Amino acid sequence: MILQVSGVSKRFGGLQALSDVSFNLEEGRIMGLIGPNGAGKTTLFNCINGVYRPEEGRVVFRGQNITGNKTYHVAKMGLSRTHQIVRPLNDLTIRENVIVGACFGRENHSLGSAEKIADEVLEFVRLHERANQLAGSLNVGQKKRLEMARALAARPYLLLLDEVLAGLNASEITQMIGIVRDIRERGTTIIMIEHVMQAVMNVSDDILVLDFGKQIAFGTPEQVANDPKVIEAYLGDPTLAAELSGKKSSA
Amino acid sequence: MSLKNLKNPGLWLTLVVVFILGVIPIINNKASAREETLTVLLSVILVSSLNILLGYTGYISFGHIVFYGMGGYVGLFLISVYGWSLWTAMAAGGLASGLLAFLLGSAILRLRGSYFALATIGINEAMRAFISNFEPFGGPTGISLNFQVYNQYGGAAQALWTIYYVVLALALGNILLSYLVKTSKFGLGLQAIREDEEAAEVMGVVTPSSKTWAYVLSAVLPGMVGVLFFFKNGNIEPGPAFRLHLSIELLVMVMLGGYGTIAGPVLGAFGYQRLRGLLLTSDLFKNIQLTVAGVLLLVIILFIPSGAVGWIRHRFPVTRRYLP
Ligand SMILES: Nc1ncnc2c1ncn2[C@@H]1O[C@H](COP(=O)(O)OP(=O)(O)O)[C@@H](O)[C@H]1O
Ligand SMILES: [Mg+2]
Numbered sequence: 001m002i003l004q005v006s007g008v009s010k011r012f013g014g015l016q017a018l019s020d021v022s023f024n025l026e027e028g029r030i031m032g033l034i035g036p037n038g039a040g041k042t043t044l045f046n047c048i049n050g051v052y053r054p055e056e057g058r059v060v061f062r063g064q065n066i067t068g069n070k071t072y073h074v075a076k077m078g079l080s081r082t083h084q085i086v087r088p089l090n091d092l093t094i095r096e097n098v099i100v101g102a103c104f105g106r107e108n109h110s111l112g113s114a115e116k117i118a119d120e121v122l123e124f125v126r127l128h129e130r131a132n133q134l135a136g137s138l139n140v141g142q143k144k145r146l147e148m149a150r151a152l153a154a155r156p157y158l159l160l161l162d163e164v165l166a167g168l169n170a171s172e173i174t175q176m177i178g179i180v181r182d183i184r185e186r187g188t189t190i191i192m193i194e195h196v197m198q199a200v201m202n203v204s205d206d207i208l209v210l211d212f213g214k215q216i217a218f219g220t221p222e223q224v225a226n227d228p229k230v231i232e233a234y235l236g237d238p239t240l241a242a243e244l245s246g247k248k249s250s251a
Numbered sequence: 252m253s254l255k256n257l258k259n260p261g262l263w264l265t266l267v268v269v270f271i272l273g274v275i276p277i278i279n280n281k282a283s284a285r286e287e288t289l290t291v292l293l294s295v296i297l298v299s300s301l302n303i304l305l306g307y308t309g310y311i312s313f314g315h316i317v318f319y320g321m322g323g324y325v326g327l328f329l330i331s332v333y334g335w336s337l338w339t340a341m342a343a344g345g346l347a348s349g350l351l352a353f354l355l356g357s358a359i360l361r362l363r364g365s366y367f368a369l370a371t372i373g374i375n376e377a378m379r380a381f382i383s384n385f386e387p388f389g390g391p392t393g394i395s396l397n398f399q400v401y402n403q404y405g406g407a408a409q410a411l412w413t414i415y416y417v418v419l420a421l422a423l424g425n426i427l428l429s430y431l432v433k434t435s436k437f438g439l440g441l442q443a444i445r446e447d448e449e450a451a452e453v454m455g456v457v458t459p460s461s462k463t464w465a466y467v468l469s470a471v472l473p474g475m476v477g478v479l480f481f482f483k484n485g486n487i488e489p490g491p492a493f494r495l496h497l498s499i500e501l502l503v504m505v506m507l508g509g510y511g512t513i514a515g516p517v518l519g520a521f522g523y524q525r526l527r528g529l530l531l532t533s534d535l536f537k538n539i540q541l542t543v544a545g546v547l548l549l550v551i552i553l554f555i556p557s558g559a560v561g562w563i564r565h566r567f568p569v570t571r572r573y574l575p
């Protein structure tokens with residue numbers, strides 16, 4: 001078990017952003033994390049990688065309790081993430097951004113070896129032609145791939161992807177899904193938050209559904225898509241509900 | 252930090268220019284030119300060390316001059332009371348300032364943005380108040396040196412030249428140091444903090460210790476030259492040692508030349524001191540030089556926020572590789 005989350009709860013003032021979320025993730029799998037806007041998906045990531053300390057519950061990563069650990073310690077243990085709202089280091093080049101990931105991540109590389117990793121990873125996410133451009137000059141889709149590249153350069157055991165498909169056009173989505181599959185091929189475990197239902201259903205081994213901070217379903221994509229509670233949660237959003245049932249009929 | 256990085260032409264150009272400007276008064280053997288250049292070289296040291304904190308790490312300090320004053324006090328104290336030589340006192344002044352930065356940094360570098368900046372103003376004022384009441388350092392009257400201390404350096408006139416050589420060497424050394432820091436892994440971590448501290452942490456940059464070490468590095472050389480300056484001066488008092496407006500002038504110089512670059516602080520120090528020299532000869536401007544500095548800072552921030560060197564780097568991206 002690479003990640004064990006048990007009974008995690010997080011409050012913001014009067015708002016219960018997460019209540020009693022628990023799941024186990026096996027190594028080498030892709031877990032999709034879905035739920036309507038504001039369901040607490042990003043907050044769950046923040047509780048796992050130490051941006052927030054949950055009020056209750058435990059997060060165990062590769063056998064170690066990391067609940068409330070500093071994010072940089074968690075990163076060095078091999079847990080990397082991307083941000084839903086991209087956070088490029090604007091005034092550094094794309095290559096330097098990725099070198100930061102390699103230098104300070106799990107393998108703690110020197111600048112020299114980090115440069116090699118950066119070039120490899122940039123080619124992998126197809127940003128190598130822009131390596132010497134400033135990160136601030138990229139468009140959103142490219143910035144998402146930069147987020148991905150930085151996280152990958154750390155050579156993590158577990159990768160948390162927060163809506164890497166949002167805001168991308170159809171061909172970029174196909175490209176990104178290819179990248180996600182390749183990452184898994186290389187043995188990295190992935191949790192991905194996604195709104196593009198088709199994509200997340202196709203690519204995930206397990207799905208966790210959050211609604212108002214509560215975990216309403218956990219299982220295979222088929223189980224989840226047929227779960228009445230999930231369909232109900234998405235009824236407020238007709239297009240998503242349609243996508244879910246669309247998936248059901250095609251499965 | 253790999254040695255191939257040392258082949259950077261912008262670094263060498265900066266070093267050569269500073270060296271030539273520094274050597275001219277020596278060749279001409281003119282004391283007045285020496286004093287003028289000494290002021291500029293001291294500024295170069297203060298500004299490019301401030302740049303490690305402000306330019307690389309993105310933390311604005313209004314209290315950088317604290318380290319200058321602190322070094323000066325510790326140095327003059329050791330020389331006058333314990334008879335230390337100027338050189339060991341200089342090292343001790345640098346160490347004392349580094350230690351002070353370490354202690355302060357551990358406490359206030361947790362503050363972000365404007366809160367940190369405000370805290371540094373408080374530190375400058377608190378330090379002055381504390382030293383004014385600290386009897387071993389002479390309280391409000393400070394420490395004065397006996398004129399005879401200059402004898403062991405060949406007399407006062409010779410001592411001034413010797414100090415000048417050392418300041419020139421320290422200025423060159425500081426430019427090299429700031430370059431090595433910038434091109435090191437440590438420096439990359441600092442720049443990541445400047446761009447987005449939370450993103451840097453998520454990527455594994457251990458921000459508390461990185462910031463503290465940046466602060467320490469930026470404090471040591473000011474502490475050392477503080478000893479030299481106040482030794483040359485013959486005395487040190489709380490007012491001149493902790494002058495808030497000097498800190499502000501340092502900020503103007505960093506911003507003028509271009510924060511975060513190697514040549515920027517040097518250009519800023521030369522440019523600003525030149526301008527100040529011109530203004531000082533005019534009676535009209537004599538009394539309002541700080542106002543001029545303030546207006547200048549405003550104009551820079553509004554129109555060329557990245558400073559002269561930063562502007563060139565932005566305008567002509569090819570120069571980025573040659574202008575570190
Ligand atoms: N730092 C914060 N302070 C206060 N409220 C927050 C904070 N972060 C998230 N929230 C709130 O918590 C809820 C869950 O947010 P989030 O985890 O971002 O949802 P999701 O990623 O599922 O869209 C939302 O109502 C959001 O407004
Ligand atoms: Mg979110």
